[in-house]
Amino acid sequence: MNLARACGLGLRSAHLALFAAEAKDAPLTAPWLEIHTENFLVDGGPRLSMLDAIAARYPMSCHSVALSLGSAQGLDKDHLARVKDLIARIKPEFVSDHLSWSAVDGVHLNDLLPLPYDDAALDVVAANVAQAQDTFDRRILIENPSRYLAFEGASMDEPEFLARLVARTGCGLLLDINNVHVSAVNLGFDAGDYLARIPARMVEEIHLAGFTPSIDHPDLLIDTHGAPVADEVWALYAETIARIGPRPTLIEWDTEVPALPVLMDEMRRAQKVLSI
Amino acid sequence: MSDLLSLQRRFHRALGDDGDALADIVPDAARRLAIHKTTIKVGLGQTLVNVFPALRRVVGHPTFATLMSDFIAAAPPRHPVLSTYGRGFPAFVAMQPISASLPYLQDLARVEWARQEAYLAADAPILDTGWLDTENAEALSTLQLRLHPATRVISSPFPVHRIWRVNQPDVDEKDIPAVDMTADEHVIVTRPGNEVVTRAVSHADATLVRAVAGGASLGAAVEAAFARAPDFDVMQALAGHFANGTFSD
Numbered sequence: 001m002n003l004a005r006a007c008g009l010g011l012r013s014a015h016l017a018l019f020a021a022e023a024k025d026a027p028l029t030a031p032w033l034e035i036h037t038e039n040f041l042v043d044g045g046p047r048l049s050m051l052d053a054i055a056a057r058y059p060m061s062c063h064s065v066a067l068s069l070g071s072a073q074g075l076d077k078d079h080l081a082r083v084k085d086l087i088a089r090i091k092p093e094f095v096s097d098h099l100s101w102s103a104v105d106g107v108h109l110n111d112l113l114p115l116p117y118d119d120a121a122l123d124v125v126a127a128n129v130a131q132a133q134d135t136f137d138r139r140i141l142i143e144n145p146s147r148y149l150a151f152e153g154a155s156m157d158e159p160e161f162l163a164r165l166v167a168r169t170g171c172g173l174l175l176d177i178n179n180v181h182v183s184a185v186n187l188g189f190d191a192g193d194y195l196a197r198i199p200a201r202m203v204e205e206i207h208l209a210g211f212t213p214s215i216d217h218p219d220l221l222i223d224t225h226g227a228p229v230a231d232e233v234w235a236l237y238a239e240t241i242a243r244i245g246p247r248p249t250l251i252e253w254d255t256e257v258p259a260l261p262v263l264m265d266e267m268r269r270a271q272k273v274l275s276i
Numbered sequence: 277m278s279d280l281l282s283l284q285r286r287f288h289r290a291l292g293d294d295g296d297a298l299a300d301i302v303p304d305a306a307r308r309l310a311i312h313k314t315t316i317k318v319g320l321g322q323t324l325v326n327v328f329p330a331l332r333r334v335v336g337h338p339t340f341a342t343l344m345s346d347f348i349a350a351a352p353p354r355h356p357v358l359s360t361y362g363r364g365f366p367a368f369v370a371m372q373p374i375s376a377s378l379p380y381l382q383d384l385a386r387v388e389w390a391r392q393e394a395y396l397a398a399d400a401p402i403l404d405t406g407w408l409d410t411e412n413a414e415a416l417s418t419l420q421l422r423l424h425p426a427t428r429v430i431s432s433p434f435p436v437h438r439i440w441r442v443n444q445p446d447v448d449e450k451d452i453p454a455v456d457m458t459a460d461e462h463v464i465v466t467r468p469g470n471e472v473v474t475r476a477v478s479h480a481d482a483t484l485v486r487a488v489a490g491g492a493s494l495g496a497a498v499e500a501a502f503a504r505a506p507d508f509d510v511m512q513a514l515a516g517h518f519a520n521g522t523f524s525d
Contacts, residue, residue, distance in 0.1 A: 072281035
């Protein structure tokens with residue numbers, strides 16, 4: 001299915017019942033939907049049966065937040081197997097996770113933690129991405145995370161790290177333009193320069209979301225996914241699409257999820273950019 | 277910086293020591309680590325708030341926030357799927373000073389955790405009376421029933437079902453009736469369809485379900501229930517189980 005000119009929505013629990021209750025032959029509310037894979041790794045119950053009903057109608061994307069592809073201790077095989085089962089169950093168009101880590105010594109820190117961009121980290125991430133792709137028997141997409149800190153001694157920046165990761169593993173890039181903006185403000189680099197260095201052929205999907213300035217540290221932006229897409233991010237998005245061509249785009253809210261019409265407005269705005 | 281594992285261990289430590297463990301390689305470490313720390317704490321906290329709303333209402337939001345934050349520090353998640361987080365919360369609550377004055381908190385938490393497990397448990401067909409040859413008493417007594425994957429049994433020396441019930445959102449906090457704390461209560465949690473059902477049952481009935489869960493035949497389970505209470509109404513109890521999906525076929 002060609003979703004290049006289609007803007008989809010992040011499917012959150014607040015709207016699950018709404019989508020699941022749609023008539024089988026009703027027009028689609030959004031061209032495609034993306035789930036957080038881990039929210040559906042359950043044995044059964046209504047959450048899973050609603051997902052089945054939705055996946056029967058909509059093109060889907062499985063976006064993981066807990067594969068921990070940057071873990072030096074490797075991937076959790078049981079978790080990989082469960083993700084693989086869900087992929088087999090709902091047959092998504094895209095499977096993705098982040099350029100980050102969250103597990104160490106058996107503890108799962110529920111956040112997308114940053115990696116030092118050096119050769120040693122690249123070896124680890126490349127091996128883990130290859131293992132995930134082998135397990136799922138398909139290509140996965142890797143998303144650039146929002147970053148709040150940098151490690152001294154890094155030997156490359158994020159665009160270079162991503163390009164080398166793509167070259168080594170054949171994975172694709174899920175480019176989150178809001179995350180580029182948030183990282184750029186927090187770490188003091190130019191978001192436009194970053195985006196200009198991302199080769200068009202790497203980008204398979206784009207995320208758009210909103211940020212919130214930190215209350216305690218107003219100079220830092222927090223990637224809350226709980227606000228409308230900011231004007232700066234819309235501008236970077238339009239520039240990027242003009243340069244690389246249309247790509248499947250997702251409107252993503254995770255907190256303070258608004259009513260569906262608000263999401264639909266943002267979806268239509270992205271759709272306009274994609275249609276130019 | 278070649279050793280990623282030692283860096284990740286230091287990062288983990290730094291989340292608990294205001295960034296000290298990373299200060300030499302991360303500029304402005306304390307302030308920036310604080311953002312990750314908050315994200316983790318808020319995410320796990322929201323998970324516990326969603327699973328234990330009645331407990332939160334009983335102890336009040338500030339006390340719950342303290343319990344939550346102490347639990348997160350003592351028992352961070354060991355599993356990548358967040359819906360499994362909170363299994364250890366009832367036992368943790370039992371060890372906290374507040375349980376000395378509110379000793380039923382642990383059991384209330386167990387009821388709420390049972391509801392979470394029931395909601396996410398595997399699907400299975402429900403056993404209802406249509407399956408039973410009620411004319412054949414001998415066949416009935418040797419029948420080996422299976423618990424539905426969603427079924428949970430909780431026994432408490434406190435009226436835990438009533439405490440749970442009066443702390444649901446449909447009961448205004450100003451109108452919570454007095455609950456007689458001297459009575460024990462037993463709760464069966466099931467999921468016959470899409471909704472989780474939380475029922476108070478007699479001690480004898482809980483005994484019956486536990487016996488079935490332990491592999492006893494229906495006859496032996498009924499005997500165990502009668503041993504608990506000679507006036508046990510077996511037909512009424514079974515009707516309740518068949519109507520609410522305690523057993524699967």
